[in-house]
Amino acid sequence: MKKFLLTVFALSANLLAESYKVDTIKTPLEIAPEIGGLAFNPSGELVVVTRRSGIQIAKTAKDPNGFQWRSFSDDSLHNPCGVQVISDSEMFISQMAELTKVSDTDKDGIADSYELISNEFGLSGNYHETNYILPDKKGGWYIAVGTASHNGPTFYHTQGEYKHNGRRGRNFAAVKWKGWVMHIDAKGKITPFAKGFRMHNGMGMSPDGKIFAGDNQGDWRGTSPIYHVQKDKFYGHPSALVWDEKFVKEVSDNPLFYYINNMKQYEKDRTPAAIELPQGMICNSPGEIIFDTKGNFGPFKGQAFVGDIAGPRIVRLMFEEVDGVMQGACIKFVEKKVRTGNNRLVFSPKGDELYVGQTVRGWGKPSEGIQRISFNGEMPDSIQKVELTQEGFHITFTKEKSPQDLANIANYAVQSYHYPSTHKYGSKPMDRKNIQITKVDVGSDKKSVLIHVNSLQTKRLYQIDVKNTLASCLDQARAIYKINRLQPGTVVKEVKIEKAEPATVKLSKGKDKVTVTVDGKLFTEFIQGPNKPCLYPVNGPNQENLTRHYPFKKGVKNEKPDHPWHTGIYFTFGKINDIDFWNTRTGKDKYIKNVDLQTDGSKILAHNQWIHNDKKVLSDITEITFSADSKKRFIDYKVTLNADTKDLVFGDTKEGMMAIRMDPSFKVSGQGATVLNSSGTSGKGVWGKEAKWVSYNNIQGSVISIMDHPKNLRHPSRWHARDYGLCATNPFGQNSYTKKKLAKDPFTLKKGQQITFQYRFAFHKETNDKDSINKLYNSWTQK
Numbered sequence: 001m002k003k004f005l006l007t008v009f010a011l012s013a014n015l016l017a018e019s020y021k022v023d024t025i026k027t028p029l030e031i032a033p034e035i036g037g038l039a040f041n042p043s044g045e046l047v048v049v050t051r052r053s054g055i056q057i058a059k060t061a062k063d064p065n066g067f068q069w070r071s072f073s074d075d076s077l078h079n080p081c082g083v084q085v086i087s088d089s090e091m092f093i094s095q096m097a098e099l100t101k102v103s104d105t106d107k108d109g110i111a112d113s114y115e116l117i118s119n120e121f122g123l124s125g126n127y128h129e130t131n132y133i134l135p136d137k138k139g140g141w142y143i144a145v146g147t148a149s150h151n152g153p154t155f156y157h158t159q160g161e162y163k164h165n166g167r168r169g170r171n172f173a174a175v176k177w178k179g180w181v182m183h184i185d186a187k188g189k190i191t192p193f194a195k196g197f198r199m200h201n202g203m204g205m206s207p208d209g210k211i212f213a214g215d216n217q218g219d220w221r222g223t224s225p226i227y228h229v230q231k232d233k234f235y236g237h238p239s240a241l242v243w244d245e246k247f248v249k250e251v252s253d254n255p256l257f258y259y260i261n262n263m264k265q266y267e268k269d270r271t272p273a274a275i276e277l278p279q280g281m282i283c284n285s286p287g288e289i290i291f292d293t294k295g296n297f298g299p300f301k302g303q304a305f306v307g308d309i310a311g312p313r314i315v316r317l318m319f320e321e322v323d324g325v326m327q328g329a330c331i332k333f334v335e336k337k338v339r340t341g342n343n344r345l346v347f348s349p350k351g352d353e354l355y356v357g358q359t360v361r362g363w364g365k366p367s368e369g370i371q372r373i374s375f376n377g378e379m380p381d382s383i384q385k386v387e388l389t390q391e392g393f394h395i396t397f398t399k400e401k402s403p404q405d406l407a408n409i410a411n412y413a414v415q416s417y418h419y420p421s422t423h424k425y426g427s428k429p430m431d432r433k434n435i436q437i438t439k440v441d442v443g444s445d446k447k448s449v450l451i452h453v454n455s456l457q458t459k460r461l462y463q464i465d466v467k468n469t470l471a472s473c474l475d476q477a478r479a480i481y482k483i484n485r486l487q488p489g490t491v492v493k494e495v496k497i498e499k500a501e502p503a504t505v506k507l508s509k510g511k512d513k514v515t516v517t518v519d520g521k522l523f524t525e526f527i528q529g530p531n532k533p534c535l536y537p538v539n540g541p542n543q544e545n546l547t548r549h550y551p552f553k554k555g556v557k558n559e560k561p562d563h564p565w566h567t568g569i570y571f572t573f574g575k576i577n578d579i580d581f582w583n584t585r586t587g588k589d590k591y592i593k594n595v596d597l598q599t600d601g602s603k604i605l606a607h608n609q610w611i612h613n614d615k616k617v618l619s620d621i622t623e624i625t626f627s628a629d630s631k632k633r634f635i636d637y638k639v640t641l642n643a644d645t646k647d648l649v650f651g652d653t654k655e656g657m658m659a660i661r662m663d664p665s666f667k668v669s670g671q672g673a674t675v676l677n678s679s680g681t682s683g684k685g686v687w688g689k690e691a692k693w694v695s696y697n698n699i700q701g702s703v704i705s706i707m708d709h710p711k712n713l714r715h716p717s718r719w720h721a722r723d724y725g726l727c728a729t730n731p732f733g734q735n736s737y738t739k740k741k742l743a744k745d746p747f748t749l750k751k752g753q754q755i756t757f758q759y760r761f762a763f764h765k766e767t768n769d770k771d772s773i774n775k776l777y778n779s780w781t782q783k
Helices: 013-019 238-243 245-250 255-260 263-269 403-407 770-781
Strands: 020-025 035-040 046-050 055-059 068-073 082-087 090-094 099-103 113-118 131-135 141-145 180-184 190-195 203-205 211-214 224-229 275-277 286-291 304-308 313-322 325-335 342-347 353-359 368-375 383-388 392-397 412-418 430-435 437-442 448-453 460-466 478-483 505-509 513-518 521-529 532-538 569-573 590-600 603-612 615-628 633-642 648-650 656-661 674-677 693-697 703-708 718-721 726-730 747-749 754-764
Touching: 035 082, 035 342, 035 353, 035 368, 046 082, 082 131, 090 131, 090 141, 131 203, 190 238, 211 286, 224 286, 238 245, 238 255, 255 263, 275 313, 275 325, 275 478, 304 313, 304 353, 313 383, 325 383, 383 478, 392 460, 403 437, 412 437, 412 448, 505 590, 505 615, 513 615, 521 590, 521 615, 532 590, 569 633, 656 703, 656 754, 674 718, 693 726, 693 770, 703 726, 703 770, 754 770
Parallel strands: 203 286, 286 342
Antiparallel strands: 020 368, 035 046, 046 055, 055 068, 082 090, 090 099, 099 113, 131 141, 141 180, 180 190, 203 211, 211 224, 224 275, 286 304, 304 342, 313 325, 325 478, 342 353, 353 368, 383 392, 392 448, 412 430, 412 460, 437 448, 460 478, 505 513, 513 521, 521 532, 532 569, 569 656, 590 603, 603 615, 615 633, 633 754, 648 747, 656 726, 674 693, 693 703, 703 754, 718 726
């Protein structure tokens, strides 16, 4: 089994602080540093190819402000995308329209010759058609010819043949060889090499001659891939096939519609990515790939780096060859210490510095220029590599760890999912599953572990999280491995679905609380919390904590002492007759108190009064029913509000109503949890949206699903669903949740009237996707 590692662009703060330094290089004021190519010439000078300021050359210095600059060419090039330096006076540059040899024939330091090598790949005039070159080490090149975008036009007069049927789709190939990797020999002869790319704005060659290309999330790209490029293979974007004469003649002259209507054939025909970079988590837009061949840039010799154009990061990719196919893992390497726009990369002649050329063309925050990352010789504390075994995953760290920490199975979590490739733009991770870790073997080197898992499948990504004390010193603690092939001899285990066994729910009433147990273990307690009744704590099926401890317990690790009115699970509202019962910080003038508490089998019956300035404003009757089996826990709230003293006006506010403040492990920001609603919206986008349910999933595999009953007023409700762990469903905030796009719509409950709301909290370990949560939802609402 042949193995090597690829590193993709994105550095962590810890890694940089200890082992790497980032400098921003000062460039001349008269140039626009939109970098299209970086290289070093034989004299050790940095060659910088720009979009509008020609070709600049610098004698480097330790001081980032001390570079000595000179102009090699002031002529503006046509969106240059790659450079190969041959000598101090010769270089090849790929422009949008052609591959050009630029030379200084009289050796005066100024370019005076621009020789066309090839322009047979066509030009439509669309801004999206990038052309990156990779030397083939035989005097020729591979050139990555990008497709055009629907966001820009094509010209009436094009370079090369134009096809009307190539103008279809979001990204298209109206002129020849768009969406292909072509080969150009030393004499300029161009031949097709591989097809089916979208915007492969960067390639790289491994030390053993393998070619890799990144591509961008978009149509036919669920997330950004890194491909192992091989001759005549199809890489999944159908637009390129209009220039495949055999396909057009024998299959279809409309490859886009052909594959939309034949997805099974599409999956059979396309070559999958060797690595996939989860969008928003690892990398958003990969650029140039470069390998560390000298080993002077830390413990990563043989690995490569690729820039994230749409994010401030570098990601490390760990490739290995399994059963003749390339695959492997990705992990962030540097993040936020570099700017966005990381388009082009080059190592210094010694190999201990990585230069980053930056430009942003509308896909992120404006950023341009050059930065330098220098290794100081200090060993970083990192996951060095991840390898697939017959049993699971072998993880090697760069530094020794405590054998006890390495052996602790609780210090690891594994999930799997996949990104489908369709004509739609991008995809969310689909069919997310929690993978059981059955065993951990510790290596004798105290730097490695073998994680045994109960399920390995091809065509899936496996997210491996290192946690707790073992993760405390790591610069990054998450790696994602893409399985294309299993190791030969792997026993494919039949995953047995364990049936849920009945469980016994018992309620025990004390003086001022009710304790709820499931099979003798604590589920939750109903208590009079600060200013209002609530359920706290809440434990899951495996006794995992699911709610934040603060304000009941202070100083708990990873908890922030914010919003002390977020108390477990509770029901309240922030604008009843302009009284804020939500933010009951003081409690002296407004609070909800329990005045009667009873139990009936598995049900709590509570009578509560809402008090303002020592006077009752309203009352409620709350019924809370508990149910469970061996795999799930349920809490059903039924709250009847009574306008027993006056008319009640429920104003427009985001602060309400049926709420839970979850354990910090459910934070989407920083803890890696995910959130999804019934409409398929995920992440921060769920906030303020209408939905039947909202469901959170932490990296440990616990899921909390909050559900709004169809009989509720203004169903489906809007959701005060934050990424830090608060989730509340609220029917009264349409103006607040839509940033005033919708008018305020207060609701009045007349004196003597009642209104009832019903909700369900489901605590489980089902897959957090629409199908699974809809089944749980329907099983509740269709009773």
